[in-house]
Amino acid sequence: MSAAAPDRAGLFDCRDSFAATIESLAEHDSRVVTVVSDSLGSSKLGGFKKRWPERMVNVGIAEQTLVAVGAGLANGGKVPFVSAASCFITGRAMEQVKADIAYSNVNVKLIGQSSGVAYGELGPTHHSIEDMAWLRLFNNLTLIVPADPWQTEQAIRAAAAMDGPVFVRISRMPVPALERNNARFEIGKAEILAEGADAAIIANGTMVHRAVAAAKILASEGISARVVNLATVNPLDEAAILAAADTGAIVTVEEHSVRGGLGGAVAEVVTANTPVPMRIMGFPGFVPTGSAEWLMEHFGLTETGIADAVRQTIARKR
């Protein structure tokens, strides 16, 4: 189980879950090593370094080498977890992610930390709202965006257990532990958190608990909305998306640009099979300065904003 503890509001930082899981894996598998680019603290890997200093490689502020060294370590038989701020491990090292990791199809686990707008006030250079769109183009790169501490642990364990390249997109935004009746994680399988027939909300990452809350608001009005946690963006659970389309209306929600991310992935499946009215919620592009919470409010990425979008999308049903 995750050793991550909630804060006073009962919320969790998924990086704690990541760090605890990595340490647990490292205890049982000497091949597990970590690679950072002066990103030890922001990856919460201080505990790992204390226990296994010889199994941590800090390449300095050099993301291209960060990712490439991961590929080399895999060649040498290691299971490297390569961890840095998502904005830099993707944007700065994208060609290494493409050529050295994805195209070379190596057993490297890339961890994008503090994704989305977690670094809100620092501005768009530090936001990572393009990463899902960039990464999901690599057809053999498994891409997971966990929603809470339990799913973060499951994603890290599943990444370690499979042979091949994986990217796990982790947030530092505090999130609650989701309530589940049948907790089970499988790469490529969406999780249905609420059943519903009037519309479907498909979300991942920090947006999932907001989607669940939105569905509760809608339920009080007699609208039944299915909530789909689409944590795995690649490979995509097309069956779950087509089942969502059967409701006749889909709202996608992501802490990401509205261009080419989760919503784009869902739309590709829906339009090719059973076109239904859709609304893609996220950020329009570079966003103004503000805290992460302020940005989410400003762009309607709240339980009330999502509920509004669902009502509007249902109204567009033919």
Place this chain on the structure above:
Amino acid sequence: MTLSAPDQTTLPNDLVALVRDKALWIRRRSFQMVYEAQLGHPGGDFSSADILAALYFGVLRFDATKPNDPARDRFVMSKGHCTGAFYSVLAAAGYFPEVELTTYMQPLSRLNGHPNRNYLPGVETNTGPLGHGLPVATGIAIAGQMDDADFRTFVLTGDGELQEGSNWEAALTAGHRKLENLTLIVDRNRLQQGARTEDTASLDPLDDKWRAFGWHVESIDGHDHGQLLEVLNTSPKGRGKPLCIIANTFKGKGVSFMHDNVAWHHGVPNQAQYEQAMAELV
């Protein structure tokens, strides 16, 4: 079969002769590939042919039937565009049948314009974009250092390629970690795709740059098989530094009209040029 160094009972002169013969074969075979495909990078194939022949026939410890043997020496072809020479040496070393070289760049061939490890045994990492080989090789060498493993890691880059900043990131890390199991060979032919390196973004003094990054530097004639074998086979143990070999070469080496001629970076021969080159490559 255990991995072993090249037959140490071979007289050094015989080994030099073997490498010379293999280098000639690589030049002839790769030029035939380029001629038939009407695609390729023959100038760099020729500048690196002697280096590759020395590595595969006199330095690297490998078993071509076990390309993933954890104990193998690693060779990373960072200048991934020079597949004419690289595929030729891999075939000569037994990684795949020589006859397959006739499929170079043909549809569905394993022999892409740039190497792919998922298709082709003997390829450690997929290269093509420049500045990728040294950082990956650095990671391989770190894995070896962590395990106190016996294998060595070699990487061949072009010289124009050193204009890519990723090399210098890796140079810092390799120097900092004192990766004595890592050897970089720079194919210093002084020509990049469009012009001389020193007229584009100059690299000299190249040896001082590597020394400043904490590397041991050797500068040699990259077409002298004896020098190549000697410097590549000197044990790095105890040096406490990664090794950079600046192999001074000529683009198009071996054919008069291609020698040191930038037009042959990715020039391809017509029939008369092909025949003349083959007449000279004896």
